[in-house]
Amino acid sequence: MKRYRWLKAQWPISMRVLAKRLRVKAFDGEQVEGFVLDRVRDDFLDARFVEKIEYDDTVTDPFGVEASFHRVEYRSCEFKAAVAGPGLELVDAPRGVQTMISRLAEATDFALAISPLSVNVLDWASEVQRRLNEVGIVDSLQLGAMELASNVQAKAVIKGSVDVLGATQALVHGKKHVIEKVQIRFMRPKRMTVLLTNNGVARFDQEPSEDLLSIVRSSLPL
């Protein structure tokens, strides 16, 4: 499973300059945190933000004897900064990316603006299918804030082995609603599912090919 999250980022500096500034904060195993640059081009850069966490884990055995182990953990977040498109792509992002975003803001002299995306998932899904030239089926869908009556709202997950869009239409029937997530199942070129959410996240059940990823990325309705 691979999860990609896109954020709208406006880079005030060129990718080459950004790379130079990130190199100043490079991680070489000694520091607590830093960046590891993987690829730098004129229009994008691939890098990782690595955090090293060291602590002493204390366990008590049944006889009350305490043992302490020194542990070192690494948390890393892979990302792609790009001039075109949404601007920032996070790969399998951990929950807290605040430190990384603060570091990126510092690298750009606090002139970087990052904001979450809000997209229409159905538009996104149909654009992905159009560009892939492949029709998949929407086998599950999550509805949020469907207004049943005044001040009464429902959240629903609709699942099926066939396309659920028709059934969803019948359920919604003109009521106010938000489609939060859509999962598309493709049979060709190979069996796979892609989950798209309205905050700009795409989750693949298997490692996506570079082509597929770039299609999903460029189909994002910005």
Place this chain on the structure above:
Amino acid sequence: MRDPGQLYFATNKEIHDLLFSAKQKVTEAVLLELLRDRGIFSSPAESREALVQYLSLLPHDYADVCGILERREASKRGEKTATISLNTELSPDELKEIVSEYQKTEVQEVVRAHKKSESEFVMHVTYSEFDYSKTRLLQRQDRDAELVFTKVGGRTEIRIPATDRARAMVDKLRERIEAHKKAVVQLEEIELTGLTSAEARTTFFTRLISSLPDFPLMTVSRLRVAHSTSEQEDDDFDMDGDDVDEAEEKMLGVVENVALSGENLVASEMYQELKDKGFFITSITWRAKQNVHPYAIIECDAGFEDRQAGKKFRYSIHGALKFKNGAYTKNLRPVSEAEKSTLLAMLEKTARIVLAQLLAEAAGAGADSGAETAV
């Protein structure tokens, strides 16, 4: 002679007001507890008003009234700190003399002072504050202020609570120091009066939060920005037709300052837009993660009391998240006094360095542009 203390008493109405006015501190549970202390059990379903009414009619002795006042006391946790620097060196012994002179004239205040170390001197002042708009028992509030004098190089730095009263104390002390030293003593606060551009003022904060030694920035959770009105005033000398425009402008919605709260605010689109429109930061709350053992996350704030003028810098440490067994505690815990003073000292030092840097840069830029115009 009779004890003058017996001349003063609290009526049931005053006790009623005292109990009733602090809804946050004297809750129903507290009232029930006060009654229970007297061996009276009251229904938990009873309204607050009824409980207060009943309790206020019971006899209260001096200790009882003090007990209620103590419960109402405001906590000092949210208190902000400020720093003032004096351009003279003062040894703890000299300070001791000055402080005892100060005590002689300021009879309303109770001053205790002690030498903390060779370079540090602590002065503790207890004073009363009057607020006649409050109920009688609360008109006089006892406050205390702690002034910490630190000798740094040829200067003396004083850490004070960010109140007008503490600033006045420092002013009075200065007069005595001047008399003692027989020289003019300058008070220096951290002020952005030398930096007029919105950009430079914002840079002061962004550099401050990103250059604390061992405490790199994690997230900015609260931000207050203001628009520089001084720039608008500069435009006054334009053409005649401008008056009309200005009148129209006044009728439009004008945003003077904005408070933002959230996560990673300095990287938010909203803030960047405001910045582009000429807003500058006037106060900031941020979290920083220590990059050496014990890897604590601290939350601090810094800002100017006089926002538009960039005067009266004040700051505080809200608390810390401790790192235990690979995870952080959920809620902020208050930091110990010793930790707090080292953190405050670090904040002060960094703020001074950043300000000096910015002033030097501004002077450098000013000299450059001056040279250009000369050519």
